[in-house]
Amino acid sequence: MQSSSRLFPVVLLSADLCGDLSEDVYLLKPRNSPDETVELAVTRLGRAQEPGKRGIPVVLLHGSFSNRRFWFSPRGIGFGAFLARAGFDVWIPEMRGHGLSPRNRDYRRNRVADYARYDLPAIAAFIQEQSGQAPHWMGHSLGGVVLAAAFGGHYLTDREAASIALFGSQVSQIYWPLKFPPLELAAHGLLSCFKYLSGHRLKRGPEDEPVAVVRETLRWHGLFGRFGNAQSNWWAGLADVQIPVLAVAAEGDRQDSPKACQKLLKQFGSSQREFLCLGPKSGFSNPFGHIEMLVSKSAQREVWPLMLDWLQEQRLAAPQATPPVTGKALC
Numbered sequence: 001m002q003s004s005s006r007l008f009p010v011v012l013l014s015a016d017l018c019g020d021l022s023e024d025v026y027l028l029k030p031r032n033s034p035d036e037t038v039e040l041a042v043t044r045l046g047r048a049q050e051p052g053k054r055g056i057p058v059v060l061l062h063g064s065f066s067n068r069r070f071w072f073s074p075r076g077i078g079f080g081a082f083l084a085r086a087g088f089d090v091w092i093p094e095m096r097g098h099g100l101s102p103r104n105r106d107y108r109r110n111r112v113a114d115y116a117r118y119d120l121p122a123i124a125a126f127i128q129e130q131s132g133q134a135p136h137w138m139g140h141s142l143g144g145v146v147l148a149a150a151f152g153g154h155y156l157t158d159r160e161a162a163s164i165a166l167f168g169s170q171v172s173q174i175y176w177p178l179k180f181p182p183l184e185l186a187a188h189g190l191l192s193c194f195k196y197l198s199g200h201r202l203k204r205g206p207e208d209e210p211v212a213v214v215r216e217t218l219r220w221h222g223l224f225g226r227f228g229n230a231q232s233n234w235w236a237g238l239a240d241v242q243i244p245v246l247a248v249a250a251e252g253d254r255q256d257s258p259k260a261c262q263k264l265l266k267q268f269g270s271s272q273r274e275f276l277c278l279g280p281k282s283g284f285s286n287p288f289g290h291i292e293m294l295v296s297k298s299a300q301r302e303v304w305p306l307m308l309d310w311l312q313e314q315r316l317a318a319p320q321a322t323p324p325v326t327g328k329a330l331c
Helices: 079-085 112-131 142-152 181-191 211-220 234-240 258-267 297-302 304-317
Strands: 010-018 021-028 040-047 057-061 089-094 136-140 163-167 196-198 208-210 245-250 273-278
Touching (some): 040 079, 040 112, 057 142, 079 089, 089 112, 112 142, 112 211, 142 234, 163 304, 196 211, 234 258
Parallel strands (some): 057 089, 136 163, 245 273
Antiparallel strands (some): 010 021
């Protein structure tokens, strides 16, 4: 079967219609990491009435215990479908072992470091090859953390992105028990007994999460932890990012506080940074929550249009030049 890319083997798994939307699912086999069995599913949403027309690319990254359905349902409802109907070229990757991405050989050892260093660069290269321009990146929860790791580690640079938007993403919230070394060691010991954590059993979402991802986040929040790995300080590297950055938090988010989300935003070096806290204090109808900030009827009425306006501002401010391009935002 002929590959859909000149970069590495890519298989078109399906090409379907979802009402007024086209839904193409690609399976990428980049073979750029130590585990060569990694395969990544990437879904593209577009308007079915205009199959040959491509808008500005937007990449949506799901969070932990989740998959592509966070962004659009089988009935064509969701923020991803909303952006596609607005004319954007929407791309939705699924991390290793999530959704349509099969579990790789070393699934248990999958970490944010692997997503950031190997998977996102391959996804970025494929999307730029298909669209001819740098996309806007949006990540929810762990998806936003993966984005921060990729840019902080310089695995992705400003050449691969027009802008970044983070929803409910943070790496600095204090969990006092983890600051006590014996308790941190005990947590690691307990987690080492598992290959993965079940989203269904924990009532956190439809997907499982590799235990290495959870242990990695524990290290960040430990007494001497930092956002990074042994080779790279991702936290310090964020200061080199110069493209527009938006951070969205919610007053009712008990998992990732607005204060911690804003702290991550401030670490980016861009002069074009914007912070939005959803809640009555800012004129919204309710305090929202970690999921409700993007998946709720209130979000559909109040949040989605704001995000569409923000993306359109980036599109209008982007310089008219040959790809890759970068965007500019108003703050």
